[in-house]
Amino acid sequence: MSFSDKLKLYVITDSRFGSEVDQVKQALEGGATSIQLRLKNVSTRYFLDTAKSLRKLTTDYDALFFVNDRLDIAIASNADGVHVGMDDMPVEHVKEIAPNLIVGSSAYNIAEANYGINAGADYLGVGAVYSTNTKLDARYLGVDGLRNISKSVNLPIVAIGGISHQNCEDVLNCDIQGLAVISAILNSEDIVNSSKEMRNIIDKYI
Amino acid sequence: MSFSDKLKLYVITDSRFGSEVDQVKQALEGGATSIQLRLKNVSTRYFLDTAKSLRKLTTDYDALFFVNDRLDIAIASNADGVHVGMDDMPVEHVKEIAPNLIVGSSAYNIAEANYGINAGADYLGVGAVYSTNTKLDARYLGVDGLRNISKSVNLPIVAIGGISHQNCEDVLNCDIQGLAVISAILNSEDIVNSSKEMRNIIDKYI
Ligand code: NI
Numbered sequence: 403m404s405f406s407d408k409l410k411l412y413v414i415t416d417s418r419f420g421s422e423v424d425q426v427k428q429a430l431e432g433g434a435t436s437i438q439l440r441l442k443n444v445s446t447r448y449f450l451d452t453a454k455s456l457r458k459l460t461t462d463y464d465a466l467f468f469v470n471d472r473l474d475i476a477i478a479s480n481a482d483g484v485h486v487g488m489d490d491m492p493v494e495h496v497k498e499i500a501p502n503l504i505v506g507s508s509a510y511n512i513a514e515a516n517y518g519i520n521a522g523a524d525y526l527g528v529g530a531v532y533s534t535n536t537k538l539d540a541r542y543l544g545v546d547g548l549r550n551i552s553k554s555v556n557l558p559i560v561a562i563g564g565i566s567h568q569n570c571e572d573v574l575n576c577d578i579q580g581l582a583v584i585s586a587i588l589n590s591e592d593i594v595n596s597s598k599e600m601r602n603i604i605d606k607y608i
Numbered sequence: 609m610s611f612s613d614k615l616k617l618y619v620i621t622d623s624r625f626g627s628e629v630d631q632v633k634q635a636l637e638g639g640a641t642s643i644q645l646r647l648k649n650v651s652t653r654y655f656l657d658t659a660k661s662l663r664k665l666t667t668d669y670d671a672l673f674f675v676n677d678r679l680d681i682a683i684a685s686n687a688d689g690v691h692v693g694m695d696d697m698p699v700e701h702v703k704e705i706a707p708n709l710i711v712g713s714s715a716y717n718i719a720e721a722n723y724g725i726n727a728g729a730d731y732l733g734v735g736a737v738y739s740t741n742t743k744l745d746a747r748y749l750g751v752d753g754l755r756n757i758s759k760s761v762n763l764p765i766v767a768i769g770g771i772s773h774q775n776c777e778d779v780l781n782c783d784i785q786g787l788a789v790i791s792a793i794l795n796s797e798d799i800v801n802s803s804k805e806m807r808n809i810i811d812k813y814i
Contacts, residue, residue, distance in 0.1 A: 474680035
């Protein structure tokens with residue numbers, strides 16, 4: 403699988419849904435190709451220990467491992483990359499400090515996408531595509547907004563925000579390289595199976 | 609001033625006492641020789657922007673600049689060092705990732721001091737010396753506990769925890785290299801003057 407192929411099913415952890423290790427083990431078993439560890443309000447030591455566990459799991463499954471926001475944790479856990487948003491460390495700094503890390507940059511519009519591209523990002527996290535319960539205040543683009551961005555940029559795009567088994571084919575029709583999901587997979591009775599089902603849909607398109 | 613001399617008046621920021629930049633400008637004007645930026649529950653972008661401002665100020669005053677906990681912020685702001693506790697990144701990781709940074713390690717007892725020393729720390733933050741209002745749950749050593757540790761280690765020691773103008777001479781008699789203060793300086797009507805007064809006391813001993 404190429405780098406871009408490994409973005410196809412990108413699962414972001416959420417501590418509301420229990421242990422990160424359990425979440426990730428099941429998501430990988432079901433076919434997740436990338437994992438992003440997102441943790442807030444925990445100690446650096448706990449964050450790092452969790453990251454090291456997920457690094458091991460993702461290596462076993464040949465998946466990519468990203469850390470949200472925290473470059474220090476990404477470096478110390480030997481992650482493949484770090485994902486940063488507009489409130490996080492600027493992409494330029496990340497690239498300067500850790501040139502070998504894959505850097506993902508969040509974008510809501512073409513201006514933010516271009517910022518990421520010019521700063522050296524390796525992929526864009528574009529969204530929210532749909533209104534989402536995960537971040538209640540998130541602005542959303544709709545599939546037309548997503549398609550406008552994917553038309554104008556060449557960098558791999560991972561679509562994010564409110565993506566479910568029901569709506570993901572509309573998203574996959576937007577010429578994007580991956581789907582980032584939280585609730586659709588982690589907030590399900592059977593994480594392995596919900597990952598498998600989404601992966602099967604994705605494999606028809608990407 | 610040698611490295612160890614620059615630890616003599618070590619001021620740690622506290623957002624309860626207003627803008628970090630204002631706090632630090634006045635503390636430096638009064639004679640602080642080291643500044644540690646400590647921030648919790650803020651975005652990485654805000655943390656980094658604040659760190660860059662303090663880096664400029666500390667350079668102007670020829671003081672050392674440390675970041676609490678966050679190695680990513682320390683590297684990106686070009687800080688002199690990072691200070692880590694037992695809940696933060698292990699000293700070994702910090703030294704491996706950023707061998708040029710000064711690393712301070714917190715120690716409450718001789719076992720923790722030896723951990724820091726063996727892991728490659730450059731100085732120890734030892735305390736709490738006194739019971740403190742800053743961390744209500746902090747254990748405290750007393751001056752006898754502090755003296756026991758300072759006798760048994762050769763690394764520079766910055767004493768921390770409840771140190772005030774009233775009690776600091778007792779601490780300075782413990783064969784330590786610096787005093788770390790928060791409230792005694794930052795929670796005063798005139799930060800410049802309270803720094804000056806403490807610096808004058810310290811200069812009689814160190
Ligand atoms: Ni495209």
